[in-house]
Every structure is written in C-alpha cells, then in structure tokens.
Amino acid sequence: MKWDLAKQDFKRYLQLERNLSNNSVEAYLNDVQKLESYCAYKQLALEDIDTRTIQQFLIFINEFNISPFTQARLLSGLKTFFSFLEIEYQIKSNPAALLESPRLNRKIPSVLNIQEIEALINAIDLSTLEGARNKAILEILYGCGLRVSELVNLKISNLFLDIEFIKVEGKGNKERLIPIGSTAIKYIKIYLDEIRPHIPVHAEAADIVFLNRRGKQLTRVMVFLIIKELAKKTGLSKPLSPHTFRHSFASHLVEGGADLRAVQDMLGHESITTTEIYTHIDKDYLQSIITQYHPRS
Template sequence: MDWNTTLDDFKRYLEFERNLSKNSISAYLNDVQKLRVYSEDRGLGIKDLSARHIQEFLVWMSGFAISTFTQARLISGLKAYFNYLQIEHELDPNPIELIETPRLERKIPDVLHIEEIDALIGAIDLSTPEGTRNKAILEVLYGCGLRVSELVNLKVSNLFLDIDFIKIEGKGSKERLVPIGSQAIKYLKIYLQDVRNHQNIKAGHEDMVFLNRRGAALSRVMIFIIIKDLASHIGLKKQISPHTFRHSFASHLVEGGADLRAVQDMLGHESITTTEIYTHIDKDYLQSVITQFHPRS
C-alpha cells in the first residue's frame, strides 16, 4: 500500500462515487499530501501511521498558525482518506478513528446594508461595455444569491428569463432552479443584447453568459477584482468579496420574513443548519422590539 496508488484511487472515489467538485477534490488531496510529506520525511509509510503520529502531525501543522477552521477541514480530509482505505484497502487499524475534530464557533457572516449595495452598483460606469456587464453581474450575484463559481459558470442555455428562473450548476454538479428578480433580468438582458451579442466569442465559450474582453469566460479572480475596485471607489471600509453578496441576499430574505426552507433551496444548502446562520437579527431591530414591547421600556 503506497501513497501514489492510494491517492489515485482516492481521487477516482471522490470524483465518481462522491461526485465532488474539482475544488473539493483538490482540497482533500492537498490535505493528504501534507500528511504524506510529513510522514515520508520521517520514514513512515501508510501502514506505519498510528493515532500518535496523526496527533504529532496536527501539532506540527499548528506551528504554521492555521485557524481552527483549517484544522477541522484538514482532519475531515484525512478522515475521508483513511475511511476509504479502511473499506477499500482493508487498512486496520484506522489511525485517525479516535482523532476528534475541533468544535467550530458558528461565525455570523458579514453582510452589506441595502444602501451599501445600491452604492456599489451605483458606482459602476455604464458608459463602457464592461460597466454594463459588471452591473448585470452584481444584480445577478445579489438578486440570486449565487456562489462566485456558479456565477462564472452560468450558461445562456440555463437562462429561463421568460418564467423568471435560472438553472444553476452548484457544488457536486447538483442542479437547482433559482428565481431571478425583475432588476436582475432587466440588466442581464441589456448586457446580453447590447454587449455580449457584439463580441467575438472564443470557441468553447459560446454558452457562457459573462465574458471578458477577449470573448472568454470570466475567472473567479476577475469577479473579486471588480468588487474590490468598486468598494475602494466608494470608500467602503468593510472587507467584502463576491460571497458577501450571497450572505446579504440570504440575510435580507430571512430578515424580511422569508421561509428558511425556501432560502435553503435557493442557496443550494444541503443542510438547513447551514442556512440557520442567517437567522441572526441586527441590534437595531432587537432594540426596537425591546422598546416597543417590554413593559419597563
């Protein structure tokens, strides 16, 4: 049982049986590679590893000042690998079986107020083709609560604007239908008709909605840059990213009284507990409730 063979087998397992995305598979393999480097430096093979070795490896990794979240993800990746080896390669004992994952505090994500979103979108220069595209990008990002990967991979063939829906290919190639509002539809149509229709589109990118100047699909990094530049332009001090628009979309829906299950479906969350983080209520609202209803206020 060697590292190369088992990693190749593990990769195929993640890809075809677990049906994970490329990013998730890469993260799992990187976690195992870290353990491999650590083990080989100490002359340890896979069958030599014990729970003590895994603990020592985690202590060694903590020396790189990794966060609790990163440590939890690392352990999760290693558990998936060793559980796979236990089943498919009859590894016994499983060295990570008794290793506990650190408890994670559920962090309430940063969100933007609607005034801040309006300011960001309002700062876009609509006199340029890129500006028209960027307005459509932000309207769709906030209006549909998409992940940045879902946005850059959005296909023209998955737009059903006549019935106010778009089809999204999410994590693990799972598809879902997401409603799209009138504002997003309006600026998406303007971009498609006035900008995209006049571009020379690269072969293989004909079905991609959002294109760069060269007619190819936009990268995730480009979406980050667009948002960072707009934030800088309006002097916004918050650290924001494309995911901030997704958090804001969900938070504003929940605060407005939307059903949590409906929000879960729109976001593509597998578990309702992931969506429940958006049930936080801002301090101003809490204060108003106390003022209005508490007998001693």
C-alpha cells in the same frame, strides 16, 4: 501501499463515486499531500500511520497558526481518505476515526445593507462594455445568491428568463432552480443583447454567460477584483467578496420573513443548520423591542 497510487485512486473515488466538484477534490488531495509531506519528513510509510501519527501531525500543523475551521476541514479530509483506504486497500482501521475536530463557533457572516449594495452597483461605469457586464454580475450575485463558482460557470442554455428562473450547477454538480427578479433579468438581457455580441467568443465559452474582453470565461479572481475595485471607489471599508452578496441575499430574505426552507433550497445548502445562521437579528431591532415592550425601558 504507495502514496501516488493511493492518491490517484482516492481522486477517482471522489470524482466518480462521491461526484464532488473539482475544487472539493483538490481540497481533499491537498489535505492528503500535507500529511504525505509530514510523513516524508518523519520517514514514515503510508502503512505505518497510526492515530498517534495523525495527532502529532495536527500538533505540527497547528504551529502554523491555522484557523480551527481549517484544522477541522483538514481532519475531515483525512478521515475520508483513510475510510477510503479501509475499503479499497483493506487497512486494519482508520487512524483518524476517533480524533475529534476542534470546537467551532459559528460566526455571523458579514453582510451589506441595501444602501451599501446600491452604492456599489451605482458606482459602476455603464459607459464601458465591462461596466454593463459588471452591472449584470452584481445584480445576479445579489438577486440570486449565487456562489462565485456558480456565477462564472452560468450557462446561457440554463437561463429561463421568460419564466423568471435560472438553473445553476452547485457543489457536487447538483443542479437547482432559482427565481430571478425583474431587475437582474433586465441587465442580463442588456448584456446578452447589446454587449456580448460585440465580443469575439472562444468556442469553449460559447454557452457561458459572462466573458472577459478576449471572449474567454470570466475567472473567479476577476470577479473578486471587480468587487474590490468598486469597494475602493465607494470608500466601503467592510470585508467584501462575491460571497458577501450571497450572505446579504440570504440575510435580507430571512429578515423580510422568508421561509427558511425556501432560502435553504435557493442557496443549495444540504443542511438547514447552515441556513439558520441567517436568522440573526440586528442590534437596532433588538433595541427597538426592548424600548417598546420592557417596563423599565
């Protein structure tokens, strides 16, 4: 059993049978590549790997101070790989099956308050073509709670602005409909009607909403840089990324009383437990409850 053939077949399985996104497929293959490199160092063939090998590999990886979340994802990837080999290559057993992932503490995500979001959006220079585009980007990130990959792959043909909905392709190429508010609609229309027609659009990006100045699809990295520059401009010191707007979108909906199942659908979460992280209550609210209702306050 050769590594290259096993990885090639595993990739095909992830793409065709699991219907995973390109980013997810690459993550799985990177996990397998790490184990392959370790086995080459230890002069072990793929069929020689047992549970002790995986344990020693995880101990070796841990010396690089990777986070428990990364360790858990790595082990999950290896379990999927060997489960595939059990079926496809009929190996005797999955050497990773009985290994437990590190215990994870779910962290409350960093969110922006409404004033901070407004400050970032108001810092955009609307006198430039890029500024009008960036305004629409931030309005839709916060207004619809998109992942950055969903944003850069958003298609014009999936905008149903007349009925105030957009369709996005999420993880695993799963599609979902998300309501879009009037403010985001306003600035997307400005961008599409007044800015985008002046960009020399490349043929492969003809149906893509957000383009760079050369008419190509905007990249994830570029969206990160846009937000980092605005944070610098406003003096915002919080950790900030496109995902912060997604967290803020969900947190503000839940704090405002939105049904958790509805938020789950809009975010595209498979499990409600992932969405429940947004049910955290801010300290000011807790303090007001104590002050108002506790007899010793």
